[in-house]
Amino acid sequence: MRGKGGRWGLGALAAILTAAGLALVVLGLRGPAGPPSPPAWAATTRAVDGHGPVLDRSLPVRVSIPSIGVRAPLARLGLVAGGEVQVPPADRPGEAGWYEGGxxxxxxxxxxxLGHVDSAKGAAVFYDLGRLRPGHRVEVSRADGRVAEFTVESVERVRKGRFPTARVYGPLDHPGLRLVTCGGAFDRAERSYQDNVIVYAAETAVR
Incomplete structure (x- = not known):
């Protein structure tokens, strides 16, 4: 069911994101330790000093994360027939995707x-997401020519079964950004990583 303004309610999003976490299935090529994982202290929110201006709607076209060398095009991710969120194409591991329902x-x-952590070719676009720390910068280029700059407030690793849907998709009084990928140990029986790595960031400037 849809909420006001065409947004999905949190109950629906909980089911959607559970499916999304499972759909971000990858090959576990990097050994039993898994991809880089954030330290526990990084999950403590370090609020930014002030927020950037609220912008009108404009499609995002590229995400850049200088500290981990990411500069990737963005696909638009909707919902498939079963009500599950789409994921970035597996055959384009260098591409991330923006959830257009938000x-x-x-x-x-x-x-x-959202972005994959690895692929048949090796590390994918968000393999190093767990290396981000509070204070790092994320930039999103938009179709209107503007670039929204975000500052990371916290980074956490959580079990997929305990995904914090309300915190990721819940309302904010300012422009925010969430980056999501897989993390933790790889379960070869389930062909899926056991956890998600989530980055929380707030807009601090626009250029």
Missing amino acids: PTPGERGAAVI
């Missing part, structure tokens, strides 16, 4: 970008 980066609210 705000665009720069609008008020939490924009959500």
